[in-house]
Amino acid sequence: MELSDANLQTLTEYLKKTLDPDPAIRRPAEKFLESVEGSQNYPLLLLMLLEKSQENVIKVCASVTFKNYIKRNWRIVGIAVEDEPNKICESDRIAIKANIVPLMLSSPEQIQKQLSDAISIIGREDFPQKWPDLLTEMVTRFQSGDFHVINGVLRTAHSLFKRYRHEFKSNELWAEIKLVLGAFALPLTDLFKATIELCSTHTNDASALKVLFSSLILIAKLFYSLNFQDLPEFFEDNMETWMTNFHRLLTLDNKLLQTDDEEEAGLLELLKSQICDNAALYAQKYDEEFQPYLPRFVTAIWNLLVTTGQEVKYDLLVSNAIQFLASVCERPHYKHLFEDQNTLTSICEKVIVPNMEFRAADEEAFEDNSEEYIRRDLEGSDIDTRRRAACDLVRGLCKFFEGPVTGIFSGYVNSMLQEYAKNPSVNWKHKDAAIYLVTSLASKAQTQKHGITQANELVNLTEFFVNHIQPDLKSASVNEFPVLKADGIKYIMIFRNQVPKEQLLLSIPLLINHLQAESIVVHTYAAHALERLFTMRGTNNTTLFTAAEMAPFVEVLLTNLFKALTLPGSSENEYIMKAIMRSFSLLQESIIPYIPSVITQLTQKLLAVSKNPSKPHFNHYMFESICLSIRITCKANPDAVGSFEEALFMVFTEILQNDVQEFIPYVFQVMSLLLEMHKNEIPSSYMALFPHLLQPVLWERTGNIPPLVRLLQAYLERGANTIASAAADKIPGLLGVFQKLIASKANDHQGFYLLNSIIEHMPPESVDQYRKQIFILLFQRLQNSKTTKFIKSFLVFINLYCVKYGALALQEIFDSIQPKMFGMVLEKIIIPEIQKVSGQVEKKICAVGITKILTECPPMMDTEYTKLWIPLLQALIGLFELPEDDTIPDEEHFVDIEDTPGYQTAFSQLAFAGRKEHDPVGEMVNNPRIHLAQSLHRLSTACPGRVGDFHTTSLNAEALQYLQGYLQAASVTLL
């Protein structure tokens, strides 16, 4: 492309079109620009345009296009390959680097920012080696006196240097920093001093001050970057200059710089906040050198806190400043700075208490943005808030001064409570602060699951609870002082492990009552608190509260929970739904009388939310609740399954027909649960669905796979004969699903679940013709991409096959695929890998299978396979004697979504749809060790002398000892 006016004109046209709202015009223009960006001079034309175009829109558009072009193309990845050619020719690169800095500096701010970004992208690749004069070019501008230019340079420098804050130390990085320091540190220091000087000569010039303070902010940021990796010699030598000035700036105020905006932080706040960061950096990393300055900063920062207002715009500054104090007060050698009773009192009174106050903004959030409020307050996403910072400072101070701090605050808490008592409707915020203060003072450690786990022993939590929390919750109106209600409920929630059970028991009806509160926060907290209380553990791993203790409340609890779902704003409230689930699980059969109404409400809810599922947790707990209803009811009355099917199938059909992807995995799980409840042959309604379940489209979604496999297993368990007789033509499709799954490393175990069910339940003749194919497939996986998981499943499967069809059948089918295959599998797979099998049932299947190979497979006795007999026996004894897997007892009541292994959004396993563990050899063999002994005995009777010789001569001593133990236990001997 020539650098011609014609080309400039063309480019202008196309740039203009890229701004068109109509995609039919915009897209082709974007395509065109992309197609010419490899041409020489293209970037230079853009630069010319952004400098000279008459239209501001085009200038800005050109600058953005230029920056994106640099972002995409400047970096040359290794050697230019076909599809990643170097699109920017060398001469353009040189020209860009020669012109971009002055161009950036002379451009208006909007364009300056784009070019500054572009420079930092180029700098990331070329600086310093391939752009040696960049630094000098920038530094010389410091003397220009033009702060528009200076700020451009500072901004660029900031974007170039800020990576020093997160990159790892390396020779290359430090060489660059050293180079930068050499050229930049002194001019920056001079600029810093000069800028401060100018600030004092321009104290009455608002617009000048704004520019100067923007510079100071950038300078303070650069200071942070340049000092991050280590303390540079230059800055150590000039610490006095920097720290004295930083200190002065912290204490500075100027009316002209104060902003009216309540939300957005102004320049003064941003600068002070950055200075707090800088001081914190030095305090953390260069304590030895910074020590002389630190006390001054502590004083300045707490004075700053004392004088800073409650507006939101100060939030970042205040929380940064408090965090600084919190980090310093924990250090033993600064303990003395805080030790004085007056200091402590003043910090408590003037820094902590004011920042714990419930502000207008909090009140707004409480009422209008309750979801956000709950997230911050309950789930701890409050890291940057003032309250949180104040709370951290309390904890920091308590490390050394727990007694005095508790003492000071007790006084405050009392006086705030008195204020409240004088006139609750006006002074309720005092009580809120008092509760917050007690909470932060008392809680030393906390988890979501257990609430407070370590408490300050100096605070009497139960007394406070009885005197100040319960009375609020007992008040006749659930809607009065909603914030205090929420505080009280939260108090129960987090101190549930500290408050005695009898007090908690008294609170339960109060919490149930507050489910009716209009405030979203209040009824949500009430639901959440009930849910948490119901998951508390008593002795022996049972729940702390028993179903019997809850009996008086069942009806009102269920009624209020479901009613709460009808309150405005809570129609998909996950806390309420979780509380429903937990209540069902706790109350068990006492909910049965209410099931007809409950299941109606749940199906209606299901129908409603399936139109547009948006709350995954809510949905999950809803399905869990449905499963619980089914399980609890059918356990008492198996015939009730029909009425559930009647209630649910219509909605399920709708979900499947509309392909509501989020719900399909759940539907399959509920259907599995229902199908498994049937005692007799599979109902025809299910059979009609069978072909649809084999549709590839369902299996392409990973989230469907586990529940669909589970469902097909249920089909096979209940209806294998029906499938063999009425749907034999679908067997290849069923095996196709198996093949699909086995091809995937992620899903192969699911394929094996399916295959195991097929082998176990299908009549043998119905799968006869496919058996060889099945094994060939498995061998291919074994050959090409075996994994431990695959091998484990494979071993279980072949042993199950052996149990079902006999060892001889196994040997014959292996050897029919390839001669000597059986020996190879024994030697290379079974013997070396069998110890990896885990799970009691799995181990048992393998034990019985191997016992059959040892004792019921003639080729093991008479062919070249004979040499494998002892190693196989040895491996089997190893399998027996491996330490048992300590499977965790059934704890499904306590389960959380987050706890479910392998939880992912695509598939959410329902704990309460859980499948009972199935033991296919259960009836056949009780004790596999005895079974081995008896089988060996039988074998030795059939061919006397051989087995005895075998094992006594070749088995290792330890294994022999174990084996003799089995024989003894079975009261048999080998002949």
Next chain:
Amino acid sequence: PVMSEHSERMKKFKNRGKDAAALRRQRVEVNIELRKAKKDEQILKRRSISIAAMEKSPSPGEDKNPVIPLSLGEIVEAVNGSNAELQLQATQATRKMLSRQKDPPLNQIIELGIIPRLVEFLTHADNAPLQFEAAWALTNIASGTSEHTRAVVEGGAIPAFISLLSSPHMHISEQAVWALGNIAGDGPPYRDALINCNVIPPLLALVSPVTPVGFLRNITWTLSNLCRNKNPYPPLDAVRKLLPVLICLLEHEDKEIISDSCWALSYLTDGSNDRIQIVVDTGILPRLVELMGSPQLIVMTPALRAVGNVVTGTDEQTQAAIDAGVLAVLPLLLRHSKPSIQKEAAWTLSNIAAGPCQQIQQLITCGLLPPLVELLAKGDFKAQKEAVWAVANFTTGGTVEQVVELVQSGVLKPLLNLLLAKDSKTILVVLDSISNLFLAAEKLGETERLCLMVEELGGLEKIEALQTHENNMVYRAALSIIEKYFSGEENPDLQPGTDQDGLYNFSVEKQDFDF
């Protein structure tokens, strides 16, 4: 290089215990320093300034005959002239200028071009005062930058000074020792030039039971400079010659002599394992360990460095240091008030923790865990960084029981707090340590308990926050811990096709199998 360096180490973490020696970290990772030269390093070159020198000035009559100040021109003239009296005056005047406290005119004197003459004066055995003044002046020139030292060496000073070592006048031979020390301190080339000119035998000959302490200090310092610097290291046979004398000097009662001897040993051990072995073989470790516990900072510092270097070596060398009692002394040093000692001690500990689990066990038995945890909690940041490495190494190489012991010592809280460190590498090493703790917890079936502990101690929210860290490796490490403990690929050949009925087609081609 950063990435590869780290992934190297990560690899080692994964190969638990396979190559524990490789976990040990040599002293220098980065050659470029941003900081001021360390204040506690030994001085490379020293200038002999007048006030200090005059107090002990062996030059007789100086106080009686104050030196007449001369102009530079007069100096040149006198030095180049043949009047011995004037030569002495001019040389003395030069020496005086070079010995003043502030801004000695090193460059100007060099520019006068009189260095070859001053070197020549060194050979005037008949004129001891002139020899002495010239030697002093040259010593001070050599104490400057490399340029300055080079001017002296290129003036032919090396052989002249070496001969002067055997001067009958002790103050002259002492001055020669000093000058040679400055030349040796310049760096490997001159150090080796001196060694090749056979400086060692006459130098060692000066060490005797009757050598005055002041003189012996100078000799020791020069000897230490002959041991100093890497790339290349001093030749092995030179080291073998120097070692026995250094070992003797280590027994001296003067703390400065001991200090410089320790420095010498710290240089000799700052290298490959075979160099460490030479020092270990002398059996000096127990003495070094004893000196590590010295109340004198100038002794403790280099002794700690030397022992710290030894434990970067093989497991056997580390064991030798353990047998010498290093683990009994380290707790004191970890609790030392001086940050640089804390740091050095923690570095030493981190390398011992990189050893096999038997050594880790000794570290536990000797009570190193409480001071380690304390340091992690409230040490200086430089020391905390090293302590984090110690934890990482410990959790990589330790047995499950040992890791449990570490957790019971309270390591978790300070470790998690360091996730707020303003240093990406430290954060990453903490995250690695946490992963190691989880691996141990998994083996014990205590994952859930560890999760709760991490959450209780405020660790979870810190790890969560790191998922937005600017450093890729940090964020990935954080993410992987979250995904693995705190939250809840395909084989195309085997994929089935679909049939006319739209279902999967079950089919497979047979191939030959060989597992």
